[in-house]
Amino acid sequence: MTTPAPAGPAATSAEVSESATSSMFSSLKIRNYRLFFLGQVVSNTGTWMQRIAQDWLVLSLTGSSAAVGITTALQFLPMLLFGLYGGVLVDRMRKRPTLLATQTAMGVTGLLLAFLTISGHVQVWHVYVAAFAVGLATVVDNPARQSFVSEMVGPGQLQNAVSLNSANFQSARLVGPAVAGVLITGVGTGWAFLFNGLSFIAPIAGLLLMRTRELHVVERAPRAKGQLREGLRYVAGRPELLWPIVLVGFIGTFGFNFPVWLSAFADDIFHAGAGSYSLFNTLMAVGSLAGALLAARRGTARLRVLIAGALGFGVLEIVAAAAPNLWVFALLMVPIGIAGLTVNVTANTAVQMATDPAMRGRVMALFMMVFMGGTPLGAPLVGWVTDVYGSRVGFAVGGLVSTTAAVVIGVILTRVGGVRVSVAWNHGHPHLRLEPRRQPARAMA
DSSP states (O other), X not given: OOBOOOOOSSOOHHHHHHHOTTOTTGGGGSHHHHHHHHHHHHHHHHHHHHHHHHHHHHHHHHOOHHHHHHHHHHHHHHHHHHHHHHHHHHHHSOXXXXXXXXXXXXXXXXXXHHHHHHTTOOOHHHHHHHHHHHHHHHHHHHHHHHHHHHHHHOGGGHHHHHHHHHHHHHHHHHHHHHHHHHHHHHTOHHHHHHHHHXXXXXXXXXXXXXXXXXXXXXXXXXXXXXXXXXXXXXXXXXXXXXXXXXXXXXXXXXXXXXHHHHHHIIIIISOOOHHHHHHHHHHHHHHHHHHHHHHHHHOSOOHHHHXXXXXXXXXXXXXXXTOSSHHHHHHHHHHHHHHHHHHHHHHHHHHHHTSOGGGHHHHHHHHHHHHHHHHHHHHHHHHHHHHHHOHHHHHHHHHXXXXXXXXXXXXXXXXXXXXXXXXXXXTTEEEEEEEEOOOOOOOOO
């Protein structure tokens, strides 16, 4: 059970949750979370720089796009294979020391790759090993970071903090690739790896500077057999956890294959080249950043927002598939980014809030495994549809699957939640809302 630690000299999460729940940046008033957030700003920028430099290095070493795909697969493979086991470990361990170990491991990996590249000794298998090593660290780091947020801010600020984490990541997505491009062009790929390795000093310093007395105490799960099965049974027995994870799985597998679609639209449909592909990604990142900030302002995670976001995401993809020209397609990337980020943040927060703290590592490991692992599995199928039937059909199919999943799971959640959908008119516009189902009147005695 989560209980607040005694108040220290700085603002605690309990104080902030009472006085600033409506503020877009309210969780940053909590000292421990502020240190964590600032560290992630630097580290996320380095991570995006390494992603760009890693792909470019493999392509320059081999001349093969397939080799780039192997690198990506190796980085995601550990999450698919060991993600649930990582969640079991995280539930047994203290989150702060665990994060110190994983962040250090990823920093050392970046520094080793920088040394090999700058010295001219790097080979493609070195990059493969580094990608797999980062993937292994992520197996533990991801659920630990997700779970640790609630320990820093408490339940009152959880949605705000999760949303700001997403805004942080999307901001780095805008800055990191641009900085990496400058470094790669100006001084070489190895220096981008060096920046990434050194960037982990920031989150490590933030973790070391935290006041442990201000963390929310969470009871750790004792070591025991069957904890993996216990986690799966826990999720399966709770519709409020199971169905949001299933929805995120469908959308992550079939709706988030943007590298396939955006490159195809840039090249095959609009014949505009790499510049338009970069524009599409940039506008989607802008939309994602806006979606994260809007989610931070909402302050609560409602399942109806999750379903509405998923439905909007799928419909917008279908509309974009039929876009008549490049600029209409490009502008649609902004609302698609907003809707996609709304789904991710709302599902993430709703699942965390509904999970017992002792189970949170396992549940969030499953959530991240489904969301991150689904895309590499769905990409070959979506790519095949795009190759055989065309880019517009491939994009529309992804949107149709996302829309169908939103409708079906929305109906399921309204039934298991004992609510019904009602339509009211507000200033001449329809307004959907969920209301409790009326229970039949009991017979009078």
